[in-house]
Amino acid sequence: MAALxxxxxxxxxxxxxxxxVREMAGPYKHGWNTDIEMDYAPKxxxxxxxxxxxxxxxxxxxxxxxxxxxxxxxxxxxxxDWAMLDYPEVDFQEQYYYAxxxxxxxxxxxLDDVDPKILETYKKLGIPLKEQMxxxxxxxxDEAPAEGxxxxxxxVFDSVSVGTTFQKELESAGVIFCSISEAIQKHPELxxxxxxxxxxxxxxxxxxxxxxxxxxxxxxxxxxxxRCPMELSTYFxxxxxxxxxxxxxxxxxxxxxxxxxxxxxxxPQRDESQLHAAVVExxxxxxxxxxxxxxxxxxxxxxDGTGGIYNFVTKRADxxxxxxxxxxxxxxTGSAVTWKYPxxxxxxxxxQGEFYSIAITNNYQxxxxxxxxxxxxxxxxxxxxxxxxxxxxxxxxxxxxxxMHPKATNSRNYTQCDSLLIxxxxxxxxxxxxxxxNNSSRVEHExxxxxxxxxxxxxxxxxxMDEEEAVALVVNGFCKDVLQALPMEFAMxxxxxxxxxxxxxxx
Amino acid sequence: MALPQVKQDATEARLAATDRPAKGAAxxxxxxxxxxxxxxxxGLPHRRDEYWKFTTPxxxxxxxxxxxxxxxxxxTNTFDEVERLHIVFVDGVFDASAxxxxxxxxxxxxxxxDAVSTDIHWAKDVYGVLELRGQDPVARPLAALNTxxxxxGVVIHVTGKASKPINLVYHHTSDTSDAILHHVIKLxxxxxxxxxxxGPAAARFNxxxxxxxxxxxxxxxxxxxxxxxxxxxVTHLFARLGEESTFKSFxxxxxxxxxxxxxxxELTGDNAAAHVAGACVGDGDFLHDDTVFITHDAVNCESRQxxxxxxxxxxxxxxxxxxLVKPGAQKTDGYQISQSLLLDGDSEFDAKPExxxxxxxxxxxxxxxxxxxxxxxxxxxxxxxxxxxxxTNLMTLAFLxxxxxxxxxxxxxxxxVSRLEGWLDxxxx
Numbered sequence: 001m002a003a004l005x006x007x008x009x010x011x012x013x014x015x016x017x018x019x020x021v022r023e024m025a026g027p028y029k030h031g032w033n034t035d036i037e038m039d040y041a042p043k044x045x046x047x048x049x050x051x052x053x054x055x056x057x058x059x060x061x062x063x064x065x066x067x068x069x070x071x072x073x074x075x076x077x078x079x080x081d082w083a084m085l086d087y088p089e090v091d092f093q094e095q096y097y098y099a100x101x102x103x104x105x106x107x108x109x110x111l112d113d114v115d116p117k118i119l120e121t122y123k124k125l126g127i128p129l130k131e132q133m134x135x136x137x138x139x140x141x142d143e144a145p146a147e148g149x150x151x152x153x154x155x156v157f158d159s160v161s162v163g164t165t166f167q168k169e170l171e172s173a174g175v176i177f178c179s180i181s182e183a184i185q186k187h188p189e190l191x192x193x194x195x196x197x198x199x200x201x202x203x204x205x206x207x208x209x210x211x212x213x214x215x216x217x218x219x220x221x222x223x224x225x226x227r228c229p230m231e232l233s234t235y236f237x238x239x240x241x242x243x244x245x246x247x248x249x250x251x252x253x254x255x256x257x258x259x260x261x262x263x264x265x266x267x268p269q270r271d272e273s274q275l276h277a278a279v280v281e282x283x284x285x286x287x288x289x290x291x292x293x294x295x296x297x298x299x300x301x302x303x304d305g306t307g308g309i310y311n312f313v314t315k316r317a318d319x320x321x322x323x324x325x326x327x328x329x330x331x332x333t334g335s336a337v338t339w340k341y342p343x344x345x346x347x348x349x350x351x352q353g354e355f356y357s358i359a360i361t362n363n364y365q366x367x368x369x370x371x372x373x374x375x376x377x378x379x380x381x382x383x384x385x386x387x388x389x390x391x392x393x394x395x396x397x398x399x400x401x402x403x404m405h406p407k408a409t410n411s412r413n414y415t416q417c418d419s420l421l422i423x424x425x426x427x428x429x430x431x432x433x434x435x436x437x438n439n440s441s442r443v444e445h446e447x448x449x450x451x452x453x454x455x456x457x458x459x460x461x462x463x464x465m466d467e468e469e470a471v472a473l474v475v476n477g478f479c480k481d482v483l484q485a486l487p488m489e490f491a492m493x494x495x496x497x498x499x500x501x502x503x504x505x506x507x
Numbered sequence: 508m509a510l511p512q513v514k515q516d517a518t519e520a521r522l523a524a525t526d527r528p529a530k531g532a533a534x535x536x537x538x539x540x541x542x543x544x545x546x547x548x549x550g551l552p553h554r555r556d557e558y559w560k561f562t563t564p565x566x567x568x569x570x571x572x573x574x575x576x577x578x579x580x581x582x583t584n585t586f587d588e589v590e591r592l593h594i595v596f597v598d599g600v601f602d603a604s605a606x607x608x609x610x611x612x613x614x615x616x617x618x619x620x621d622a623v624s625t626d627i628h629w630a631k632d633v634y635g636v637l638e639l640r641g642q643d644p645v646a647r648p649l650a651a652l653n654t655x656x657x658x659x660g661v662v663i664h665v666t667g668k669a670s671k672p673i674n675l676v677y678h679h680t681s682d683t684s685d686a687i688l689h690h691v692i693k694l695x696x697x698x699x700x701x702x703x704x705x706g707p708a709a710a711r712f713n714x715x716x717x718x719x720x721x722x723x724x725x726x727x728x729x730x731x732x733x734x735x736x737x738x739x740x741v742t743h744l745f746a747r748l749g750e751e752s753t754f755k756s757f758x759x760x761x762x763x764x765x766x767x768x769x770x771x772x773e774l775t776g777d778n779a780a781a782h783v784a785g786a787c788v789g790d791g792d793f794l795h796d797d798t799v800f801i802t803h804d805a806v807n808c809e810s811r812q813x814x815x816x817x818x819x820x821x822x823x824x825x826x827x828x829x830x831l832v833k834p835g836a837q838k839t840d841g842y843q844i845s846q847s848l849l850l851d852g853d854s855e856f857d858a859k860p861e862x863x864x865x866x867x868x869x870x871x872x873x874x875x876x877x878x879x880x881x882x883x884x885x886x887x888x889x890x891x892x893x894x895x896x897x898x899t900n901l902m903t904l905a906f907l908x909x910x911x912x913x914x915x916x917x918x919x920x921x922x923x924v925s926r927l928e929g930w931l932d933x934x935x936x
Binding site for chain 2: 082084406409419421422423424425426427428429430431432433434435436437438439440441442443444445446447448449450451
């Protein structure tokens with residue numbers, strides 16, 4: 001990655017971002033773990049554990065009941081087996097469902113009181129000091145002058161949200177951005193109204209599990225007509241061993257509002273696989289727009305396929321009002337197993353859904369990911385661009401649904417999914433479902449599978465690039481459509497990730 | 508895993524409704540027993556099965572065939588004008604008096620019943636064998652049911668170039684006929700045969716054709732599925748292709764309450780080519796399902812799937828196509844297109860075009876589009892004085908052309924085109 005050191009920093013790009021990106025060169029960077037004293041709930045999942053999680057978060061009775069109902073439903077559900085994924089059975093009783101740094105039991109008063117190990121963790125992850133203070137939960141840190149760029153961050157460390165930055169400034173714009181546990185306390189009417197309204201309690205096995213045991217996550221409410229003054233971001237970190245992370249994100253964009261949301265995640269390198277089952281619900285009202293970008297970089301397991309995160313995620317956006325718009329962009333480079341289908345319900349007339357995805361699998365990684373575009377309203381539009389790259393012994397599947405209901409007249413869908421194979425031991429698969437129930441709509445689907453073009457490689461090699469650099473360049477070009485859909489700073493990080501994820505895939 | 512009770516019951520009820528065919532040679536009984544236990548372990552399809560997501564199999568599975576009125580038509584048989592050897596089945600039973608003598612140069616033709624009672628017969632290596640190969644990775648229980656219960660069909664051994672095509676003609680005369688036919692075709696090295704099929708066959712028709720194509724052999728298949736509005740059919744075409752062999756199949760379907768055509772092709776020899784195409788026109792209470800599974804298991808093979816459907820008045824079309832490229836099947840060229848034209852708002856098209864690829868040096872692509880007739884094209888024709896209904900027919904024919912062009916033989920292609928034109932004109936009445 002030598003080339004990056006000479007990069008001229010353009011105006012408007014934060015030096016910090018550049019440094020962070022520079023840091024990312026090399027294999028999985030976030031594989032270290034922090035030795036922090038943790039409070040664990042006992043291993044396994046029972047009704048008592050669900051009650052305990054609810055209790056630890058000091059939740060009202062209605063929330064506890066909601067969780068218990070989900071738990072009951074979960075007991076009756078079977079783990080889905082239709083995805084092209086092959087992994088050892090997950091023992092749901094061998095997991096910890098709640099872990100919290102001991103030092104977080106009481107809020108520290110100043111930076112000096114914060115467990116230095118947590119601070120160290122965030123420093124290592126490249127989160128700026130001011131944000132470190134807030135994330136560490138230092139009281140009053142929010143008033144301290146901010147430096148550089150403004151991105152409000154909510155950080156989730158194992159089971160709990162450790163802090164949210166820029167809350168005050170967002171508040172003045174009317175935006176609520178806090179952890180979901182805080183929202184349950186402070187804005188119960190919003191949570192009650194929207195939680196589970198996009199992804200119902202018993203939607204699927206993992207979402208039901210999440211409903212029962214989610215310990216924290218982020219909550220966003222953007223009031224009517226408000227353009228959120230800064231990008232919102234959540235940072236997820238799994239640190240403790242044998243701990244599942246079950247975060248729940250709820251985003252509500254009220255009429256005519258706009259918000260851009262970023263999500264990032266990492267986990268330490270461990271030999272045992274860990275579970276991650278998140279739910280993201282997005283409600284988009286009339287004329288509102290939400291952009292949701294993810295760079296998923298959970299630990300993918302080592303070169304022999306040992307360890308790594310099992311990532312079973314349910315993400316869904318509901319365009320409830322007319323002209324609502326939602327855009328999912330995802331760069332999936334991590335996790336040993338990915339099971340994830342960010343979806344759009346296009347209910348309002350003229351609403352729009354977009355899905356841009358890059359999924360890279362290397363070594364023994366497996367990804368089964370895609371989207372669902374459910375067209376219910378008239379003149380609805382959707383666009384799917386999916387780029388799958390498979391290297392090593394990895395398996396990469398695009399699985400998607402485009403459905404045009406009889407009343408969704410004059411709607412359009414365009415789908416393009418391309419797969420790139422690097423090496424003859426990996427696999428790339430495409431499983432699209434297309435259901436069209438009216439004739440004024442047009443649905444187009446295209447897919448190709450190919451290998452890295454010899455001519456392009458030759459061209460790059462001739463100009464002195466080594467093979468790995470050349471592959472990274474070609475792959476970045478292959479992913480261009482999606483990378484361009486990412487927010488600027490994220491895009492840089494993603495480009496680097498693309499290169500890093502493919503390290504060791506050639507030669 | 509034990510079958511759900513509901514599936515087990517439906518399977519047993521269906522098996523009880525049809526008598527087992529007369530006892531044959533030991534090898535045939537072994538094949539039938541094995542197929543029967545396959546049916547029992549897989550269970551017959553249920554509407555919740557993933558592979559039957561878009562097509563409800565109930566009427567194909569229920570013990571007795573749902574009644575289907577015989578369609579009265581002044582139409583001649585599709586291939587009457589072709590110089591061919593024709594073999595007639597009436598409601599699924601061979602009709603010797605209506606058929607030509609089963610003799611053709613370069614070809615040996617027998618009835619299934621005769622072949623299976625011969626102790627030593629080459630059909631042992633094909634009968635139920637290709638069907639079994641086609642059961643993995645997706646179960647096709649109705650094909651196994653056919654292997655277990657079929658009592659009629661033809662067994663064809665091609666040793667050279669057949670001097671003319673063989674035409675299998677299926678007549679439908681009884682409202683409640685329930686036909687099961689099983690054909691076995693083996694092409695020796697370098698052999699060449701064209702099989703033509705036409706007719707509605709029965710109120711309910713379950714047909715399996717197993718085609719073993721040896722190195723360098725060529726097999727052409729053109730069929731039309733008749734216009735009986737109420738008939739139901741499930742057909743399976745299993746093919747195994749050797750080195751440098753060619754397999755081309757085309758199907759034209761018009762109406763019928765339910766048609767499910769499954770085509771399972773395995774490319775096992777290098778440089779082989781498989782083309783599967785279909786054109787279908789559906790009007791009213793009609794469901795047409797093309798389910799294709801092509802496996803590339805050799806180097807430098809080519810496969811094409813071209814399927815076009817025109818639907819109106821609530822007709823439904825389904826396409827499930829898959830290209831599986833196994834590890835090592837390098838230099839594969841796989842192409843798949845499924846398109847449908849919805850002439851009105853009641854019609855529906857469901858598609859699941861799949862790719863599963865385990866080799867890197869391949870070029871595979873698939874496309875699928877659905878939409879209404881092109882307004883610009885229609886306007887162009889109307890502006891030149893073509894009445895709207897004729898313009899629609901012209902556009903429909905043009906839309907179907909890509910699939911029809913997959914028929915290599917020009918005279919056969921012309922027959923299909925004129926038949927198609929006839930059907931479209933008739934509707935204008």
